[in-house]
Amino acid sequence: MARIDLVDLAHSYGGNDAPQDSFALKPVTMTWRQGGAYALLGPSGCGKTTLLNVISGIITPSRGKILFDGEDITPLSTQKRNIAQVFQFPVIYDTMTVGQNLAFPLKNRGVPKVEIDKRVAEIGRLLDLEPYLNRKATRLTADAKQKISLGRGLVRSDVAAVLFDEPLTVIDPELKWQLRSKLKALHRELDLTMIYVTHDQTEALTFADTVVVMHDGRVVQSGTPAELFDKPAHTFVGYFIGSPGMNILPAEVRGREARIGGHVIALNRSYDKLPDGAKIEIGVRPEFVEAVAPAPGLLSAKIERVDDLGRIRFARARLGDAKLAARAPAGFTSPDGTAGLKFDPSHVHVYVDSLLVEGAA
Amino acid sequence: MDKTVNQKAWFLVLPVFLVVAFSAVLPLMTVVNYSMQDTFGNNQFFWNGVGWFKELLDPSTDLGGRFLASLGRNLFFSLVILAIEVPLGIVVALSMPRQGWTVAACLVILALPLLIPWNVVGTIWQIFGRPDIGLLGYVLNAIGIDYNYVSNEIDAWVTVIVMDVWHWTSLVALLCYAGLKSIPEAYYQAAQIDGASRWAVFKAIQLPKMNRVLLIAVLLRFMDSFMIYTEPFVVTGGGPGNSTTFVSIELVKIALGQFDLGKAAALSLVYNLIILIVCWIFYTVMTNAGAERKPQEGAA
Amino acid sequence: MTVTLDHVTRTVDGIPHIRDVSLTLESGTLNVLLGPTLSGKTSIMRLLAGLDKPTSGKLLVNGKDVTGVDVRQRSVAMVYQQFINYPSLSVYENIASPLRVQGKPRAEIEARVAEAARLLRLEPFLKRTPLQLSGGQQQRTAMARALVKGADLVLLDEPLANLDYKLREELRTELPRIFEASGAIFVYATTEPTEALLLGGNTVCMWEGKALQIGETPKVYRRPQTLRVAQVFSDPPLNLVGIEKKNGSVQYAGGIAAPASGLYSSLADGAYRVGFRAHQLALANGETDRHAFHATVTVTEITGSESFVHLTRDGSNWVAVLHGVHEFELGQTLDAVLDPNDVFVFDAADRLVAAPAIAFSSEVRSGSREENASTIKVS
Incomplete structure (x- = not known):
């Protein structure tokens, strides 16, 4: 003891x-x-x-x-x-x-x-x-x-x-x-x-x-x-931790916005003065990304597959070169292989050189 | 057979059967043939039935007396060397380093006696123990110990036993060492954490884990010492008198010294049978010990 | 090509390993053998490979009886649970070995090894020997060797069982893609329902040497014909409770009565058993619903993304699953709530009599490919 x-x-x-x-x-x-x-x-x-x-x-x-x-x-x-x-x-x-x-x-x-x-x-x-x-x-x-x-x-x-x-x-x-x-x-x-x-x-x-x-x-x-x-x-x-693990996506972060290939993802906190030249990424668990029908204002991704685990479905999506998993709600379909991704801003984290950065309120 | 594979492969084993038949079965049958006959030379043979076997087991006859006496000497010799070599081998194995370059050095030193041809071992000790020119014999006599393996029965026995211990303890030690090496490091760490003393570690971990190799060591050393011939023959020639005449030496005396092929054949068959029975006993004991351990080994 | 097992039985030393199994496998399909250890999965594979002969019944290839034909004359590749590679050969040579045996020309070997290596993401490791690789890379090498052979029948016996869970997770998501790229018949044995669901294709549900149910994987999962199938195809184990229906109400074993709403409404009066998977059991506090039970927490298993709450209620053990990390005190009492529209009901003979409504399209195949993903609709 x-x-x-x-x-x-x-x-x-x-x-x-x-x-x-x-x-x-x-x-x-x-x-x-x-x-x-x-x-x-x-x-x-x-x-x-x-x-x-x-x-x-x-x-x-x-x-x-x-x-x-x-x-x-x-x-x-x-x-x-x-x-x-x-x-x-x-x-x-x-x-x-x-x-x-x-x-x-x-x-x-x-x-x-x-x-x-x-x-x-x-x-x-x-x-x-x-x-x-x-x-x-x-x-x-x-x-x-x-x-x-x-x-x-x-x-x-x-x-x-x-x-x-x-x-x-x-x-x-x-x-x-x-x-x-x-x-x-x-x-x-x-x-x-x-x-x-x-x-x-x-x-x-x-x-x-x-x-x-x-x-x-x-x-x-x-x-x-x-x-x-x-x-x-x-x-x-x-x-x-977690299965599937967290999606880690290279992004540009400025203020309350993360940009991936021209698309904007809203953030809950404000990130200013991130160091230049550092590796900036955002991380979000698949549970907090929802695959829905494509709509204006939503990040558009290519859907490669939908994994049906019985109790939950995960869409395997591709965003440019990056791959990510997103929760596919009941009724989600993707006839043309594309979908819109809805991020939950309170669960999108920002990482600088792999380390979590707390933004300002 | 449920397998879809055919059985043609058995033909490939045929040459082995032939070789075994010519090299083992036929010579053995010749010996069986001799053991039923008597000969007076000139290739003349007379049917004697089981006569030689009866004599062998009857201590009142010359043949039986010699055989049983040498058998007794042989058993005594085996017991003595086992009683010395097994504990000594364990002690040597325990005191060997477990890692580092010293391991290789120790192994080489241990292996050296094993690499010397048997008759050379005999010759080494024959000279080593001579009171006139041998280092050992000379030194012993110089410090006042009356030592002479040629004339004194006890000295002869001591020499033969010390020689065997020198020659073969290494084998026991190497086997034990292999057994010790197979104990996972976690056991020693666990014992350390459990606060076990050196003696407790030996009793609770090392000895039980060496069980199997020790059985093999005992078997090998028993069989080997029971069939011993070359070394004592070179050193003492079976003497003084018949005091170090073991069964194999007796056998050679009868077969080549007196050319009693019938007696020798009968003796060698009985000798063989004894060895087979002892082998079988050991084998049964060992496999039983193995079977007892099996269920948990599979699970672990 | 089609491979058919026709009423095949195999008995070894009087112990039945396979009892009267009939199934047909088509080219370009993925077939999952799902069942606990010793349910006969490996025995089926050995029969398909021609390593064993059935005690009775026939093995047909393209309708032709090949029972008892030597395994070497068949086009079969197999991947085992243990990673089996030639330790002294490089990864490249390991993959190339079956082609060298077939005596293929050098250029073809190079092309095919490169293709297999690309598919299994082994390109950076081709020059190393298997012992310099991680477990996952070694198993991928073994798989590449099986694929490169171009066999018509590829058998995989729990190939991911010995891998770390992260690797298992990654390979699982890649396997369907690899299978699709090849036109062979794939047979994949696993003990894990999740793996079967991820792979999709068809599932053969195995139990004690019998093929209990054969069908499209999502369909077997959502329409288990018997209680046993539902149990084999549930991880964590299927929760069970007995009910008695009488006069428009149901009486749960252990003493709770509720109106016979939902699926219960169409049942005839009598005794049934209700089965529900972990995600079909909701947890709440102070729930007033009529289908709620007081249950005691025995342990909460947290996997990272999900929490499995093990409960005891009236002598039976239940498991509920919650998303995210949730911890409950041992011995805490919770209300476990059933949705009468979302349960499986089995009759006295353990046959399925009611299940949650789901529309199946005739096109449902894997449930995982994009073009099919849309065909499972929850009505």
Whole structure:
């Protein structure tokens, strides 16, 4: 149970002198509060596992400090850091029963037997492992084994944080959401700081209060699921979160207007003095663009296809060289392959060099 | 067959059948033939039925006495070298580095004894242990230990055993090392995080994960030591007396020394049978151990 | 070309893998085999490829019986779930390999590889080896190899299952375009209803070795003939509630009575089961509608664009979907509201007796191509 501060933390596998562009983890400073549920989300190679390993002490960072409750623990070994970690693949001590597996971290630390039994029984109950406590762990399914690994991570009540490294990789899709909800419930019940690494947006958004999105070694946004959806701070977040991802269109922005190939899209806020020579783009989620019959004043686009997902339809449109997806309302048709696009101005964001810019009211 | 593929490919296997028939089945049948007969040279053979086999298993006869005594020596030898080489091999494997250039260096050093031809190993130790010109024998005698493998039975045994340990511990160590390498890094990290001691890591992770390679190591070392011939023959020639005469040495003595082809054939068949049975027992134990683990391995 | 399975059955070691399946595949069509794992999708593919022989029934190509003809004499290409490429060959050579086997002239190979690479956007990677590529690029290489072969029958067995979701999303939207460009028969196996909908074409709904329903994809989705088809073709799982109709009103299992409005009005008195997909269940607070239920939130799954709210009500589990990010407290009680005009009603034999009204044009094919997009109208 601890607040975690990352202070100017960075890591390069090539040493501190390597150019910063090559750092696996670029300098980051942030604070994670005690008892929070955090997710590190990003595609493979984005640096999320490096960050997790730096926190757990498997990797010593080339730069910066990690503080647990204000105390610098950067030089401490994994054992001394008082953290628990659950790995991608189940780690099971073959010769032990399920109960002994759960008790192992406590036994190693000399916790009294009465205390161990109580804690193992509680974790066994929370993870529905009670019927197996006296069985050998080797003969169980992958799901059950991963639950044991989870249990070993959660069994200690005094840990500073519990780290999860893509823990649901081996779980059957049908069981995934059950375990996800289980983890969420456990977080409520156990009052532990949890950090969850994944490349799966559903896992991250479902589990965490705060999602830290990483891209190319950098933290590009840290926010609630709603913030990531409504106001992506980086074009990558817009693309990565949501399916289909955000439409990113190169545009000229002046005042309350964005221009794409001569067409004007109204903006809700005013953008003046955008830097010259920078890459200016607007981003808008497909949910907030509507494909309708062509009409004067509407941006006209070529419709390539309409994807019917049953509960919603998306028109795949082309605007010059740019492609975008737009919601196709019930009854939308495009006999001649063109349509008008209606943008919701309150959800059109402006990005300069991929970063969100807040306009003036 | 539900497959739409035809079965002509079986013809391609035919040459292998022929080669196996000529190289294995026919010679074996010759041995079976000899084992039922007695000979006094001159290519004259007399039918003896199962007479040799009866004698072999009867300790009161000369043949049976020699066979059973050498069999006992052989079993004792195998047990002793297993008791030394397996724990020693595990210790060596555990103390090897897991990464870096030192890994390659260690592997080369370990592999060296394995690359030396068996009779050369015998010769090395034969000279090494001689009290007059051998470094080992000379030094031992110089510090007051009366060591002579030619005249003293215990010295001869110690020499043969130390030689085998020197020659073959590397194999056990290499197999164990391979087993250790196959343990995912996550296990060690998890154990670290769980606060496990060195001994707990060995007991809970390394030993269980080495189980299978250890079984293979035991099987290989047992079969090999049970069939041992060259090295002790070169060093001690089976002596002093018959003290280091193992089954294979006995067999050669009977077959080539006395030219008792019938007795030798019967002995080699029984010898063969023992090896096959032991092999089968090991195989069954190993596959059962594997089957037990199967369901979860598939799932993981 | 047409490929026909005629009352095909396949039994392995006494276990039926395929039970009496009949279907006809035409050139230039995309056929989706939709069903959960072990429903017989791969078995059908192996039969079509000629890798296995049916236990009974016939396999016809252009009306000619080819049951038992060697696979090498057929024009078939297959793409598997695992990315299978030659690791030591460059991407170019990987794609070219089937043409080299066929002994095509050099110029033709070059042209056809370039065409396939363009279609699958592999041009920048032609000189690399597969191991230097990402999973998506590797799978695209495998697909290019299958396409370049010019086979009459292309079989794809869950080709996107092992990819990251973003890649899956991108390839999914590109696949229909790739299929259209080729004139072959495509058979595409998937467990995911969304994938079937995106691909369009025809769908064969598989369950326990049987082809439950065969038809145009949007039609199978919107008119599942049986409860089982509706369940196979629903993700998240189909929500269910039992009803009893009597004297102009319906009594829902678990104790709510409502007037038999909407689709219920035309039902004869008796017991039915009502199925509704996640988006057919609305969530509200303090709803006064007569078709509203008190349900308890068990978890909210957020995918980014949508939130799936898992609920329990009277012992059954329901899922509702909301656009955008919405979070509910675990254990919170919500009102889950049904629209009596927007449900599927199944009789005691699990046959569909009422479904939301939709006008189908006879021209509906994929529902995804622009010229057809207009033909699905919600009346």
